[in-house]
Amino acid sequence: MVIPGGPQGIEATMALKTLVLFSLLVLGLLVIVGAQPPAFKRFQERHMDTGPGPFDPPYCNKTMYQRNLLKRNFNTFVHESLKDVHDVCWEENYIFKNRTCNNCHKSSNRMSITECSIIGRNPIRYRTKNSKKYIVIACDGIWPVHFDGSE
Known part of the structure; x- marks a missing residue:
């Protein structure tokens, strides 16, 4: 009781x-x-890889194939925490390459990225280039939804 x-x-x-x-x-x-908007999930699938890097030459061939991105001539993977990329959405609006973009934001720090550029079509092959650059992303409110570029 x-x-x-x-x-x-x-x-x-x-x-x-x-x-x-x-x-x-x-x-x-x-x-x-x-x-979370569906575009955020696509952004993660296309551009996020929190692995430590830098990555060896076969990285792009393997990753582009695994993520079914072989129709792309170029793609960038960001090797930072999702929180760090998410925080870029809180940066002030940024005009990138002289385009009007009301929802673009540039990272305040350089981030570890891998750029994958197509170098062959039969079979499809990519060049892997590791670097640290500022990233520019478009955000839907507080969610990263589009990788616009790096500088």
């Missing part, structure tokens, strides 16, 4: 509060994940 105000009642109340707080946290995370 639980006596209100007794030690068992206090433990039951604390357990209930903990359960409610945990449930709210899980619900909040689900809402955040569900609110």
Whole structure:
């Protein structure tokens, strides 16, 4: 029997509060994940690789094939944490290559990237070039959705 105000009642109340707080946290995370635009997932698939790098010459051939990006003549992979790339969306708007882009942002620091350039079509082969550059991305609100380039 639980006596209100007794030690068992206090433990039951604390357990209930903990359960409610945990449930709210899980619900909040689900809402955040569900609110991500589909373009953000495409951005991750096409441009994110949090591996440490630098990468050897076969990297682009292997990665472009694994991610089904073989129709692209050029692609860039960013080797930074998703948080660091996500933070670029908080930078001020940036005009890149004299284009009007209301939602472009340039990283405040150089980031580790790998550029993949097509060098052969039969079979498809890519050149792998590792470097550290500023990245320019377009954001949908707070979500990176398009890799616009690097400089």
